[in-house]
Amino acid sequence: MGLLQFLKSQFLCHLIMCYVFLVSGLIVNLIQICTLPLWLVSKQLARKINIRLAYCIASQMVAALEWWSGTECTLYTDPKSYPLYGKENAVVILNHSFEIDFLCGWTFCERFGVLGSSKVLAKKELAYVPVIGWMWYFLEIVFCKRKWEEDRTTVAQSLQKLRDYPENYWFLLFCEGTRFTPKKHQFSMQVAESKGLPKLKYHLLPRTKGFYVTVQNLRGTAAAIYDSTLNFRNNEVPTLLGILNGKKYHADLYVRRIPLESVPEDEAECAAWLHKLYQEKDGFQEQYAQTGRFPGPIVSPPRRPWSLINWLFWSCVVLYPLGLLIAQLLSSGSVLTIAAAVVVCSAVSMGMRWMIGQTEIDKSSNYGIKATALNNN
Numbered sequence: 017m018g019l020l021q022f023l024k025s026q027f028l029c030h031l032i033m034c035y036v037f038l039v040s041g042l043i044v045n046l047i048q049i050c051t052l053p054l055w056l057v058s059k060q061l062a063r064k065i066n067i068r069l070a071y072c073i074a075s076q077m078v079a080a081l082e083w084w085s086g087t088e089c090t091l092y093t094d095p096k097s098y099p100l101y102g103k104e105n106a107v108v109i110l111n112h113s114f115e116i117d118f119l120c121g122w123t124f125c126e127r128f129g130v131l132g133s134s135k136v137l138a139k140k141e142l143a144y145v146p147v148i149g150w151m152w153y154f155l156e157i158v159f160c161k162r163k164w165e166e167d168r169t170t171v172a173q174s175l176q177k178l179r180d181y182p183e184n185y186w187f188l189l190f191c192e193g194t195r196f197t198p199k200k201h202q203f204s205m206q207v208a209e210s211k212g213l214p215k216l217k218y219h220l221l222p223r224t225k226g227f228y229v230t231v232q233n234l235r236g237t238a239a240a241i242y243d244s245t246l247n248f249r250n251n252e253v254p255t256l257l258g259i260l261n262g263k264k265y266h267a268d269l270y271v272r273r274i275p276l277e278s279v280p281e282d283e284a285e286c287a288a289w290l291h292k293l294y295q296e297k298d299g300f301q302e303q304y305a306q307t308g309r310f311p312g313p314i315v316s317p318p319r320r321p322w323s324l325i326n327w328l329f330w331s332c333v334v335l336y337p338l339g340l341l342i343a344q345l346l347s348s349g350s351v352l353t354i355a356a357a358v359v360v361c362s363a364v365s366m367g368m369r370w371m372i373g374q375t376e377i378d379k380s381s382n383y384g385i386k387a388t389a390l391n392n393n
């Protein structure tokens with residue numbers, strides 16, 4: 017192990033990174049609150065400012081992936097579609113099998129210049145995660161309770177608000193609704209069987225209502241569906257803790273651009289269309305398992321320096337006062353003050369560990385296992 021790799025695996029480095037993320041994130045959240053009066057005066061200006069503020073937070077995690085861990089992201093796609101990425105609004109459909117799938121998604125957003133404005137249909141619980149969840153409120157992220165009786169109106173209303181969004185965005189939909197686990201897969205395939213649908217090997221049965229409502233409400237605003245299928249080389253199981261430890265992964269993403277007009281308007285036909293799409297995605301994963309690659313040519317966008325520059329900027333802003341504070345603490349020699357500082361540090365690291373826990377599949381919700389499936393039936 018080289019010196020750099022050794023340093024990357026040290027807890028102190030992780031503590032510093034988490035401190036920078038948390039403190040700069042809370043500062044950004046505070047600035048976001050200050051933009052509230054502006055929404056009344058100029059909504060579009062407030063949105064543009066919040067896009068840039070959101071970039072300050074999200075790009076730190078992208079920098080950790082791209083620059084700290086050195087993870088490589090390869091894009092398989094049609095070269096004719098490539099010039100349109102980042103230049104239009106799109107609905108992105110992604111498989112939900114990896115703890116850092118959202119982060120790989122963000123990395124591609126960064127490379128195509130839509131990171132600050134990127135959107136997602138997210139479970140309501142994530143709205144309460146400090147920094148990220150609070151930032152999402154100002155980005156007009158669409159939240160759902162995964163209870164259709166309640167979501168049918170709230171999701172549609174939130175989507176309608178995005179129709180006059182001032183900058184291009186990608187709206188991410190994890191149609192499987194929850195992370196893949198063998199148990200959830202087993203239950204979802206029982207549902208597939210009961211509905212007479214073909215079984216999937218690598219995906220859970222997609223939920224069709226969120227997709228239908230998204231397509232209906234963004235029709236005329238979003239130009240295309242980006243059907244995206246993600247996997248990692250060498251059967252790696254990537255984690256956010258792995259990224260913090262500087263572990264390098266290699267992500268492969270296969271993207272097909274499908275014009276949104278080709279999605280049927282009728283709800284039942286739209287649902288059938290999505291089921292067929294997931295059968296095709298399953299085929300792509302099978303090909304990846306057999307050959308180690310997705311179909312089509314590789315047209316990879318390079319990583320950009322901006323996420324690193326942003327990270328270095330915020331590190332300087334928040335580490336300098338911390339350095340002064342620590343120097344003062346040590347020179348004061350007060351045991352009580354030093355003990356208080358240790359307690360604060362421990363609380364911060366526990367809070368960050370809880371936030372990282374939100375990404376861990378073994379802490380995944382019960383959504384999609386039998387009790388829920390029966391309730392939904």
Ligand SMILES: CC/C=C\C/C=C\C/C=C\C/C=C\C/C=C\C/C=C\CCC(=O)SCCNC(=O)CCNC(=O)[C@H](O)C(C)(C)COP(=O)(O)OP(=O)(O)OC[C@H]1O[C@@H](n2cnc3c(N)ncnc32)[C@H](O)[C@@H]1OP(=O)(O)O
Pocket residue numbers: 101108110118119120121122124125134135136137138139142160161162163164165167186187188189190191192193194203204207220221222223224225226227242244271384385388389390392393
């Ligand atoms: C060029 C590069 C291209 C791409 C780059 C890639 C990506 C970048 C893009 C953007 C990045 C942006 C942001 C990323 C950052 C962070 C994101 C992080 C995480 C957030 C993600 C989440 O929170 S996922 C969870 C929330 N989202 C969803 O759930 C979406 C999908 N769900 C739905 O659509 C649902 O329908 C719903 C939520 C709207 C409503 O759910 P509900 O459960 O109430 O209703 P359903 O209709 O789904 O359920 C009833 C029907 O389902 C059947 N059923 C029952 N059990 C099961 C089962 N186990 N599996 C499947 N189906 C089941 C049941 O029978 C009912 O059937 P009906 O026939 O009656 O419909």
Ligand SMILES: CCCCCCCCCCCCCCCC(=O)OC[C@@H](O)COP(=O)(O)O
Pocket residue numbers: 033034037076077080115118139142145148190193194195371372374375379380381382383
């Ligand atoms: C510089 C880096 C510092 C590291 C900071 C770590 C901060 C952690 C931010 C937490 C972001 C939370 C995003 C979680 C996304 C996710 O994957 O959610 C799961 C849901 O889809 C489905 O949930 P489930 O039903 O439980 O599977």
